[in-house]
Amino acid sequence: MTGTIHLTAEGGIATLRLDNPAKLNAFTPDMLLQLATHCDALDRDPGVRAVLLVAEGDRAFCAGADIKAWAPLSAADFARDWVRDGHRIYDRLARLSKPTIAVLQGHAFGGGLELAAACDIRVMAPGATLALPETQVGIVPGWSGTQRLARLLPEPVLKEMALFGRRLSADRALALGFVAEVADAPLQVARQIAEGLQAASPRATEVAKYMIHAAVGEDRDAMIDALGSGMISASDDKAEGVAAFAEKRKPAFPGN
Known part of the structure; x- marks a missing residue:
């Protein structure tokens, strides 16, 4: 199954890059395991001051979980392995000791939105949108979409997305405080924010x-x-x- 997460570091700023553009950077089981391994490495690297989470291409930051990875699973395996493993690994990202910034150059849907929510702050391109489309394929958000997002978004807005399938625009996400900034060059802005940590303890x-x-x-x-x-x-x-x-x-x- 395709899909990789690359880890690089330069000047105290580490970058985690989702690389599965053919599937809109959808998460595969291998990518989940790679994310967990990278988080362990980042926590043990004293030279890293901040972590940027980016993705290949500008169509999608992450379209969620690869449906071909979880569709064949039995109900027990889906709940026990796929959902619990994804939730645990996203929690691992959320609890990194380093500040994290999600760079949303494209759409973040389902597990992709949950991934962005696990970061400390988010910078978003004007044309990107956020969505929780799980109910349209007969499932529910499983990687903290109804839990962590409930702390970051107002309840009615989260219900709009999770129950009615409405998308959240960049401007509205900014107004709600879910994203720190909307910018035509979100990676550049995120890097500038990260560089500000050089003056902090x-x-x-x-x-x-x-x-x-x-x-x-x-x-x-x-x-x-x-x-x-x-x-x-x-x-x-x-x-x-x-x-x-x-x-x-x-x-x-x-x-x-």
Whole structure:
């Protein structure tokens, strides 16, 4: 099955590029696995300050999931593997420690819209549109379209899309705050936004993202654990506890 996601990095900005233009960059199982692998690599690369998510061509950012990949699946396999794996991997993208920007040079439908929603912000071309067409093929949004998008769009707007199949224009998406900017050259604008991080503290940016995610419920438990663990790991108590364990003695915690 065709479809690749390329990962490149230059000047502190990494780029994830969807490459399946013959199918409007629709997601295949291989692409899902590649996205998960790339996210792990990005989290472990201290040189990366921001991540751009782009796609080949200008017709579609991503038309969703490749119907030929999931149509033959049994109901159990569809729910257990395809939907849960996609949801888990999109969650992995959403919880990257690096700021992410989706560059929507073309339409984002179904799983493509859900993918864009998993990024921190979005920049969109004027002619691009957003849609959740799943009910037209007898399914429902399965990769966070009814969950994460419900935190990012007003309920009536989400119902327009998911129930009635209406498309959301770039201008309306901007007015609703779903996209940060509408631009004729969205990749250029996104890169300029990403370059602004060079003047910010990498650690402060990461912690600010964790705090916001904890506030809105994006994996709140893990975000709170990460914040608390980061704070305690910098303490003298942690250093003393580790030293005492290594030296097989009772720790004398200084309390700071």
